[in-house]
Amino acid sequence: MSFDWGTAAEMALVLMAWSLLYRDNVFYRVAENLTIGWFMAMSLVIGLDLLRTRVYNPLFIEGRWLSPLIIVTILGLFYLLRLYRETRWLARWPISLMAGVASAVAVKGVIYAQIIRLVTMKSWAVGGLETINNIIIAVFTFTGLCYFIFTKEHRGVLGYLAGFGRYALMICFGWTAGTYLMSLISMSVGHMQTLMQVPGIYVSAVAMIILIIGIIYDIKVKPKI
Amino acid sequence: MSFRKWISERINQDRTIFLIYLLLIAIPMLRPIGLPLPIEEPTRKAYELLEKVPKGGVIVLVSDEGFPSWAELGPGEIAVYRHAFRKVRQDGCKVIMLTCYEIAGMILGERALSYVDLTGLKYGEDWVQLGYIPGYEAVLAAMMTDLKSIAPVDKFGTPTKDIPMLKNINSIDDYDFLYACTYTAMDVYIRQWGEKALAKGVPIVINMLSGTVPLAMPYYRAGTLTAYLNSVVAGAGYELLIGQPGMGAALMDAQSTAHILAIALIIFVQGLFILRLMGGRR
Amino acid sequence: MIPAGKKFELILFLVLLGLLYVAIELSRRGIKVPKIRELAALQAIPEVVGRAAELNRPVHISTGIGGLSDEWAPMTIAGMAILRNVVEYCGKLGVPVKYFCIRAHMLPAMQDLVRSGYVKGGRPEIYSEDMVEFIGDGQQRALMAAMMGYITREKPAANILLGATFYETYISLGCGAVQGCLQIAGTPRLYYQGILVALADYPLIGQELYAAAAKVTGNPPDLGSIAGQDYNTVVCLILIVISTILATIGSALWNMLLKW
Amino acid sequence: MLSLRRREICILLYIIPAAIILINHFTGELSAATSEVLLWASTLATFAILLGVINLFQHHITILARRRREWPYSTILLASFIVTFAFNYIYPTGYDFVINRLLASLQMALLAYVGFYSYTLFFRASGTKNPYVLILLISILLGLFYNLPMRDVIWTGWGPLGKWVNDVPNTGGMNALVIGVGIGTIALFIRTILGYEESYLGG
Structure with a gap:
C-alpha cells in the first residue's frame, strides 16, 4: 500500500473535522479556519482571473475605452467602496442594478414556468386511475391555494376549502420531510465511503473504539448524564 | 430501575445510535451484500433522452453542485459525464461544460471529468469547459439567447470567438440536450430554460438532491422538466444503465442498511410517543 | 409586435x-386598508413568552443567515418585524432574549431592535449587551454550532426562527424539539416547509411569514x-x-x- | 451632492435593466441590450466575490491587530490564505492539490458531521409533537420506504405506492406552494419599483 502524503493529509483533516462529534476542540477549530482560508484563496484566485479576462484585457489590451465596459468597471469599484462607512451609500447603485437584473430575470421566468404551466389542469374525463389522479391534483391545488388567502377570515365556504387545503399541504410536507431525511442519510453515508477505503479504514476503526469506550464509560462510571 | 429509565439515563443515545450506524455502514461496504436496486422511470427516461441525442448534437452540462452534496450527486454526475463523452466518441456530439452558481461546482465538474477517459478527444473541437461564470440566474437566461456574450472566454482564457467548436453554437437553437446538477432549488433552471426548451423540444434533465425531488414534481407533471435523477439512488441506477458500475453502486448497500436503522428508530420513537399519549401522559 | x-x-x-x-x-x-386573518403563530406569541416567564427561562430568537442587502433581504425584514413584537412582549414580562448575529451589517439593527423592545415593554434595565452576540460574518456552521450549544446548554423555553433560514432551520428546530421548547418558525423558502411543519409547534407556511409581518407592522x-x-x-x-x-x-x- | 444620494437614482438603476429584460422577453426586440445588461450583472458579480474576500481579510486583520480572544485561529486562517494564494503563482501543482484534494475533502467532512447529528436528531425530535401530525408521520415513513434502495425486498408495493404519493397528492400541494411563491416574487418586484422595498436595494 503506497503511503502517499496526500491521502494521509486528507485523512488527518477529516479526522480533525469529525473530532467535533466527540466535543468542540482545538483540532476542529483549526480545521475550520484552514478551510475558510483556503476558500478565500480560491475565491481570490478565480475572482482575479475573471477580472483579468472581463475587465483588464478588454480595457487595457484591446483598448475598448469608450465601450459601456467602462461604466460597469466604475460601478464595480463603487461596489468595493461598501467597506468604508462614508462611501457606503455609493455602493447602492451597483446593488440596485444587480437587484434589477435578478428580479426581472426571475419574474420573466415565473409567469410561464411557475404560474401558467402549473395552472393548466388535465381532463377529468380520461377514465380510470388517470381521472382520479387529475381530480386529486386539481382539488389539492385549488384548496391549497385557498389556504394562502390572508385578507379574508377562513370561515364558511372558504373556511371549509382552506381547512381541506391545510390537510393537502400537510401530506405534501410530510412527504417532503421524509425525502429530506433520506437526503441527509445518503449525504452522511456517502462521506463514509471515503472512510471505508483502505487508508480511511483505520480512522473509522479508531472512531469505533473511542465510541465503545465512551458508551461503556457511560454505563459503568458516570451515574447521571 | 425500569429498563426504559436505565436506557434514557445511562446510555447516551447519540453515541449508541452513532455506533450502530457506523457498524451498519461498515459491514456492507467491506463485504457488499448486493441487494436488488430498483431503477426509477425518470432515470431510464434521462438515459434514453441522452442516448437519442442526434449525431453532432450539442450537450450542455451545467455543474452547480457544492462540496457537501458531492457524495449524493457525484455518482449521477460521473455516470452522465461518461455517457455524454461516449456519445462524443460514437456520434461526434459536442459537450459544453459550465458553472454559474459557485466555484465549488467547477471544481467538482473537473473531478467528474477526471473519471472519463479523454484519449483521442481534442479540447476545443469535441468539448469545451467555460469554467465559472458568476451571475447564476442571469447566466442561465443569457445562455439561452447569446452564449458568447455572457462567456467571452473559456476557463483557460481563450476567447470563445476563436474556439472552432463554438463557431455556430450560440443559443437554444443549437443545443440538443440541457443537463444541470444542482444542490439548491431546481426551479431556477426550469424558470430560465423551461419555456424556450419546451418550444424547441430540447429535453431538460436535472440531477438533484432527493430532498428537492418533491419540489420538482409540479414541473415534471407540467412537462417543463423532462426527466430528473433522484440523487445517489438514480446515480447507481444510471451507472447500471451505462454498464459501468462505480461509486453509486458501492454505496447502495450501505444506504439500505443505514436506512433500515432510520426507519426502525422512527417507528420505535413514534411508537413510544403514541403509547405515552394513549396512556394520557403528555 | x-x-x-x-x-x-x-x-x-x-x-x-x-x-x-x-x-x-x-x-x-x-x-x-385590508385586515389580515388570524394567524396561529402570531396568537401564540403571548402564550409562548408567558410560558418563558413562568419557567423563568430565556427565549432564543433568530433570523437565519439571510442578510439585509442580498436577495434574502425581504424575508429577513419580515422576520425582524415579527421579532420586534416578540421582544416587546419579552420586555413586558421581563424575559431575557438571545440572538446570534452572523451578518456584520445587521448587528446595529438587531441591537437597537432588542433594546427598543425592552424600552417599549417598560423594563429597559433587563437589556444587556450580550443578548445580541456577533459570531463571525456569514459562517453558517458557526451559527449552527452556536445555536446547538446555546439550546442544549441554556434550555430556553421558546425557540423562534423567522426569516431566510437555510440548513440551520433543521438544526435549530431539532435541538429545540429535543429540549422541549415551544417553537415558532417560518420561512418562505420551499425547501424547508416539511421540516417546519414536522418540528415546529406554530409553523408559518410559505407566504404566511410576509402576511404575519404585514399584520404586525400594520404598514x-x-x-x-x-x-x-x-x-x-x-x-x-x-x-x-x-x-x-x-x-x-x-x-x-x-x-x-x-x-x- | 445630497441629490445624488436620493432613493430615486437607485430605483431608476433598478427599473431600467428590468424594463430592458422584460421588453425583450415579451417582444423579442432589444436582444443586444439584454445581452449587454446580463453581462453587466455577471461582471458586477465578479466584484462581489472580491468584496467578500476583502471583507473577510479585514475582519481577521482587525482580530489579529487587537489581539482579540481567537487571534491564533485568525493567524492560521490568514496564513493558509496567503500561502495557498501564493502557491497558485509559484507552485501551481501545490495549489491544485490543496484545493482539489484538501479543501474538497475537508469541506465534505465538515458538513458530514451535520449529517450524522441530524441522523439522530430527527428521531428524538419527531417524537415530541402533537398527534395531529399523524398524517405527517405516515407520509414521512412512506417517503423513507419509497427512497429505500432495497424496498422491493421488504414489500414490492412500496415503489408504486410511493410513486403515486409523489406524483399526485404531493404534486397537488406543491403546485399551490409554488404558485404562491411565484405570486410573491411578482409582488416583491412591484413593491421595489414603487419604492417600498428599501433594503432590497442595499439600503
Whole structure:
C-alpha cells in the first residue's frame, strides 16, 4: 500500500473535522479556519482571473475605452467602496442594478414556468386511475391555494376549502420531510465511503473504539448524564 | 430501575445510535451484500433522452453542485459525464461544460471529468469547459439567447470567438440536450430554460438532491422538466444503465442498511410517543 | 409586435401587476386598508413568552443567515418585524432574549431592535449587551454550532426562527424539539416547509411569514401588497377552474390560448 | 451632492435593466441590450466575490491587530490564505492539490458531521409533537420506504405506492406552494419599483 502524503493529509483533516462529534476542540477549530482560508484563496484566485479576462484585457489590451465596459468597471469599484462607512451609500447603485437584473430575470421566468404551466389542469374525463389522479391534483391545488388567502377570515365556504387545503399541504410536507431525511442519510453515508477505503479504514476503526469506550464509560462510571 | 429509565439515563443515545450506524455502514461496504436496486422511470427516461441525442448534437452540462452534496450527486454526475463523452466518441456530439452558481461546482465538474477517459478527444473541437461564470440566474437566461456574450472566454482564457467548436453554437437553437446538477432549488433552471426548451423540444434533465425531488414534481407533471435523477439512488441506477458500475453502486448497500436503522428508530420513537399519549401522559 | 405564445403571458402579467398596484395604492391612501386573518403563530406569541416567564427561562430568537442587502433581504425584514413584537412582549414580562448575529451589517439593527423592545415593554434595565452576540460574518456552521450549544446548554423555553433560514432551520428546530421548547418558525423558502411543519409547534407556511409581518407592522403598503397577492391568488383559482373545465370537455381552447 | 444620494437614482438603476429584460422577453426586440445588461450583472458579480474576500481579510486583520480572544485561529486562517494564494503563482501543482484534494475533502467532512447529528436528531425530535401530525408521520415513513434502495425486498408495493404519493397528492400541494411563491416574487418586484422595498436595494 503506497503511503502517499496526500491521502494521509486528507485523512488527518477529516479526522480533525469529525473530532467535533466527540466535543468542540482545538483540532476542529483549526480545521475550520484552514478551510475558510483556503476558500478565500480560491475565491481570490478565480475572482482575479475573471477580472483579468472581463475587465483588464478588454480595457487595457484591446483598448475598448469608450465601450459601456467602462461604466460597469466604475460601478464595480463603487461596489468595493461598501467597506468604508462614508462611501457606503455609493455602493447602492451597483446593488440596485444587480437587484434589477435578478428580479426581472426571475419574474420573466415565473409567469410561464411557475404560474401558467402549473395552472393548466388535465381532463377529468380520461377514465380510470388517470381521472382520479387529475381530480386529486386539481382539488389539492385549488384548496391549497385557498389556504394562502390572508385578507379574508377562513370561515364558511372558504373556511371549509382552506381547512381541506391545510390537510393537502400537510401530506405534501410530510412527504417532503421524509425525502429530506433520506437526503441527509445518503449525504452522511456517502462521506463514509471515503472512510471505508483502505487508508480511511483505520480512522473509522479508531472512531469505533473511542465510541465503545465512551458508551461503556457511560454505563459503568458516570451515574447521571 | 425500569429498563426504559436505565436506557434514557445511562446510555447516551447519540453515541449508541452513532455506533450502530457506523457498524451498519461498515459491514456492507467491506463485504457488499448486493441487494436488488430498483431503477426509477425518470432515470431510464434521462438515459434514453441522452442516448437519442442526434449525431453532432450539442450537450450542455451545467455543474452547480457544492462540496457537501458531492457524495449524493457525484455518482449521477460521473455516470452522465461518461455517457455524454461516449456519445462524443460514437456520434461526434459536442459537450459544453459550465458553472454559474459557485466555484465549488467547477471544481467538482473537473473531478467528474477526471473519471472519463479523454484519449483521442481534442479540447476545443469535441468539448469545451467555460469554467465559472458568476451571475447564476442571469447566466442561465443569457445562455439561452447569446452564449458568447455572457462567456467571452473559456476557463483557460481563450476567447470563445476563436474556439472552432463554438463557431455556430450560440443559443437554444443549437443545443440538443440541457443537463444541470444542482444542490439548491431546481426551479431556477426550469424558470430560465423551461419555456424556450419546451418550444424547441430540447429535453431538460436535472440531477438533484432527493430532498428537492418533491419540489420538482409540479414541473415534471407540467412537462417543463423532462426527466430528473433522484440523487445517489438514480446515480447507481444510471451507472447500471451505462454498464459501468462505480461509486453509486458501492454505496447502495450501505444506504439500505443505514436506512433500515432510520426507519426502525422512527417507528420505535413514534411508537413510544403514541403509547405515552394513549396512556394520557403528555 | 408580440410573438406567438406570448400574448396571453403578457396579458396575465399586466393583470397581476395591475391588481397589485391598485391594492397597494388603495391601502396607501387609506381608502381600503385590508385586515389580515388570524394567524396561529402570531396568537401564540403571548402564550409562548408567558410560558418563558413562568419557567423563568430565556427565549432564543433568530433570523437565519439571510442578510439585509442580498436577495434574502425581504424575508429577513419580515422576520425582524415579527421579532420586534416578540421582544416587546419579552420586555413586558421581563424575559431575557438571545440572538446570534452572523451578518456584520445587521448587528446595529438587531441591537437597537432588542433594546427598543425592552424600552417599549417598560423594563429597559433587563437589556444587556450580550443578548445580541456577533459570531463571525456569514459562517453558517458557526451559527449552527452556536445555536446547538446555546439550546442544549441554556434550555430556553421558546425557540423562534423567522426569516431566510437555510440548513440551520433543521438544526435549530431539532435541538429545540429535543429540549422541549415551544417553537415558532417560518420561512418562505420551499425547501424547508416539511421540516417546519414536522418540528415546529406554530409553523408559518410559505407566504404566511410576509402576511404575519404585514399584520404586525400594520404598514399600509405591505397590507396592500398582501391584499394584491390575494387578488392574484383568486385569478389563479379562476384559471384553474377554467383550464379544468376546458380540458374535461376536451376543447383545445386552452392550448390555443397558450400558443396564441 | 445630497441629490445624488436620493432613493430615486437607485430605483431608476433598478427599473431600467428590468424594463430592458422584460421588453425583450415579451417582444423579442432589444436582444443586444439584454445581452449587454446580463453581462453587466455577471461582471458586477465578479466584484462581489472580491468584496467578500476583502471583507473577510479585514475582519481577521482587525482580530489579529487587537489581539482579540481567537487571534491564533485568525493567524492560521490568514496564513493558509496567503500561502495557498501564493502557491497558485509559484507552485501551481501545490495549489491544485490543496484545493482539489484538501479543501474538497475537508469541506465534505465538515458538513458530514451535520449529517450524522441530524441522523439522530430527527428521531428524538419527531417524537415530541402533537398527534395531529399523524398524517405527517405516515407520509414521512412512506417517503423513507419509497427512497429505500432495497424496498422491493421488504414489500414490492412500496415503489408504486410511493410513486403515486409523489406524483399526485404531493404534486397537488406543491403546485399551490409554488404558485404562491411565484405570486410573491411578482409582488416583491412591484413593491421595489414603487419604492417600498428599501433594503432590497442595499439600503
